[in-house]
Amino acid sequence: MNQQIYTLSQIVAELGGEWRGEDVGIAAVQPLADATPDHISFLANPKYKSEVAASHAGAVIVSPKAADEFTGRNLIVVQDPYLYFAKVARLFSPVEPAVAGVHPTAVIEPTATVPASCEIGAHVYIGGNTVLGEGCRILAGAVVEHDCVLGSRVVLHPNAVIYHGCTLGERVEIHGGSVIGADGFGLAFAGDSWFKIPQTGGVTLGDDVEIGANSMIDRGAMADTVVGRGTKIDNQVQIGHNCHIGEHTVIAACAGISGSTKIGSYCIIGGAAMFVGHIEIADKTTIGGGTAVTHSIKEPGHYATCYPLQTHKEWARNAVHVRHLSDMAKKIKQLEQQLDTLQPQHNKDNT
Amino acid sequence: MNQQIYTLSQIVAELGGEWRGEDVGIAAVQPLADATPDHISFLANPKYKSEVAASHAGAVIVSPKAADEFTGRNLIVVQDPYLYFAKVARLFSPVEPAVAGVHPTAVIEPTATVPASCEIGAHVYIGGNTVLGEGCRILAGAVVEHDCVLGSRVVLHPNAVIYHGCTLGERVEIHGGSVIGADGFGLAFAGDSWFKIPQTGGVTLGDDVEIGANSMIDRGAMADTVVGRGTKIDNQVQIGHNCHIGEHTVIAACAGISGSTKIGSYCIIGGAAMFVGHIEIADKTTIGGGTAVTHSIKEPGHYATCYPLQTHKEWARNAVHVRHLSDMAKKIKQLEQQLDTLQPQHNKDNT
Amino acid sequence: MNQQIYTLSQIVAELGGEWRGEDVGIAAVQPLADATPDHISFLANPKYKSEVAASHAGAVIVSPKAADEFTGRNLIVVQDPYLYFAKVARLFSPVEPAVAGVHPTAVIEPTATVPASCEIGAHVYIGGNTVLGEGCRILAGAVVEHDCVLGSRVVLHPNAVIYHGCTLGERVEIHGGSVIGADGFGLAFAGDSWFKIPQTGGVTLGDDVEIGANSMIDRGAMADTVVGRGTKIDNQVQIGHNCHIGEHTVIAACAGISGSTKIGSYCIIGGAAMFVGHIEIADKTTIGGGTAVTHSIKEPGHYATCYPLQTHKEWARNAVHVRHLSDMAKKIKQLEQQLDTLQPQHNKDNT
Missing domain, CATH: 1.20.5 (Single alpha-helices involved in coiled-coils or other helix-helix interfaces)
Incomplete structure (x- = not known):
């Protein structure tokens, strides 16, 4: 719990924008409906305008256009209330710094490099020749195998696993249970059984990549699987071997991307979207949730294949056709x- | 292996119902086809009636209606043979009690509260200020971060992860590899990159919630993500931040529920069903497997969107249309x- | 890094085939586009023929038919260039043998049997009465509960979990975060709540089964869930209780198979394919990616239900119909x- 109080003028001094009304003290961010007088809330979508009047929030973040309608309220007026709200929330909940030190139960191989500024939790394992940057937080039960390179301030949450030979940029964050660098699914049929193709590439994650819980990014067959800087990946996302994901792309939960597919930068991939392998998706493409992406997309745009919900009775009548x-x-x-x-x-x- | 023998009369004394035929001793439950004379089996669906005659089971659990057809057999006659079978199975396989004690390799922070009745396995980590109820079983490699509250007789299977600030009711059971309380996927676009919205809520799981392997329930952005008591969630289910799942709802494997969606009580959600965010599903709604739920459902009923299987040739001919x-x-x-x-x-x- | 050099004649002596041109030394396999003169590459699909001319590879693996077109190059000529490439890759990256020894932080219950030839990593837990074969590699953080049997040379990657009472054949490999033997999803409705059916079966995995990262194979309700020898399963695959998967079947990532379904041998299951429970799929059936398999398949063949990608605008116009x-x-x-x-x-x- 962060009990720091910021007045509107202090918030504006820190983050920009213009404050109006009384210079009240704020203890936390909350949605309009839940806010009390020591909270700041925000109006990002004009359709919730009526909630502002009803809200007990001590102050509200609004756009210049909306500001004139709420002259009686304490306001912070900014161009992008949603982004500003995110920044105020971060002011109240700063990124947790590493608590420097190695837990006595952690195992660090003698050839690994772990700066004194790192936080190494209980039952962590760090393999030989692995090099960590300054201020990393490797939390309880996480495993980093041999020959990895982690940039500064990387966070691995409990029980995350990084296989050998992977490279993580600065400030990469990997949530619990995710597995980076497991073998790609490469098999050659040998007449009566499958012969496994050794997966000798690695995984490279750019700076500021974040990966949710229980996601997987497979190592490449020969070259690396690559995720560009700033890309944000949700929970339970599967990225096959030799995929290239661009920069600042967002991939929602349960999406699956088959091997060797290239996804551009600034794409938005909906939840449970599935991609066949060996295709290319242009920069700035949006893929709707649940879409099966069966071929390359050269024109950025909004694509979908998800079919409409019906009652089981309607469905039974229609689906057969x-x-x-x-x-x-x-x-x-x-x-x-x-x-x-x-x-x-x-x-x-x-x- | 539990080698306890129960006679039909002992079973009936324990669980109700009426026994007929000989008061034989039973060592285990088995399906009709696999049962031998020291097993009890059951007939829940009349279409398997013919299997009763062929079965070597020592006794069969049947409904009053079916009982008259099997006058030659040893029977237990009850209204709901399937539920009764489940209870008999539980008689032979009681819930494993905690073997009180803390494994010497477990790490419990000094400010955590762990009653002497708990079983804390090898390489477990329990964070500061976390409070466990009586008789919890925290199995090998499980991690509970700081500031959590666990009710009595909670079971965490190996390598399950509970992030900080989560609340688990009585008898909650979480299977291996599941992650409760990872950050929700909240991002604001900042012109050329994504700004992460701090996820400061937690997760609250009601009494008797069970969660399968490798499932995820994200912490809320500001308020908690909530799963009501008695709800049962299968493997690899993704529940986004600020979802509210009602009581006694069942969610089958591979389902995904986007953020802020509310699902009622006594719903049945089929495997791989996907829900968009910010919608509401009425109590007692059934969603077919593989269904994309794209809008709120106000009328309980049975909904589906899954399309019929075809040969690849048929599919190629039809799908284009x-x-x-x-x-x-x-x-x-x-x-x-x-x-x-x-x-x-x-x-x-x-x- | 394996710095071993093999000449073409040495490779052919080891793996068969015929070499032509100069007997050059090779240090690694690489795709045609990336190869340098100390690499060997391959041409499996005639449509990449033009890449051979442009490639700097020191040698190329080709079919007899293609060989005549590349008379100027150093070649290895074989019937199946892709399979041969896989074998050459394995020559350069042999399966890592166990580095015999038990890490001091590993916990092995006194009644477990662990041959001296096994490699037991940091923070591993091995339960009572579990028996390991020779040369197993149980890597950091992996958990094997009590009463399991593992064949020789089994590999468990970091944080994999094997619940009690499971049987793994020879050379089974399980990647990080996978959970074998969690409870099947068996519930009986008890009027106002769900009664859990004890899951007393186990899981049996045949010889040479490989399972990717974060996959799950549930234990059976009474009998075992079974995966036949040689079957290869990718990441994030969910296999429900009492499924039977045949031999040498391949299941790509994100597939889900509901309980009691039987899949034959030599099947190929595409990514994200979903199967309802209690159905049977014939040997040698191919299921397209993203397909919902809603009934048994008696005729082997190629089946699909995945609908074509459209722009959101096209989709909005068509989907409503x-x-x-x-x-x-x-x-x-x-x-x-x-x-x-x-x-x-x-x-x-x-x-």
């Missing part, structure tokens, strides 16, 4: 031709 | 209008 | 009948 769409199309064509025969004059007039 | 459904609908309308022109009298007669 | 397919089919029928009335003679002539 999906199997007969080709026949339906054919019948429509026949009907058009038959009608054409019946009314040749009429049709000619219309063309 | 999904992209032209709008055109097909338009053509049908045109055909109707053209026909209408050709037979005005006929149509008027019918309307 | 999926809910009205039944009406569309009905209207087409009506149109056919109406046309039939208008042209009875014409139709009779055609039939």
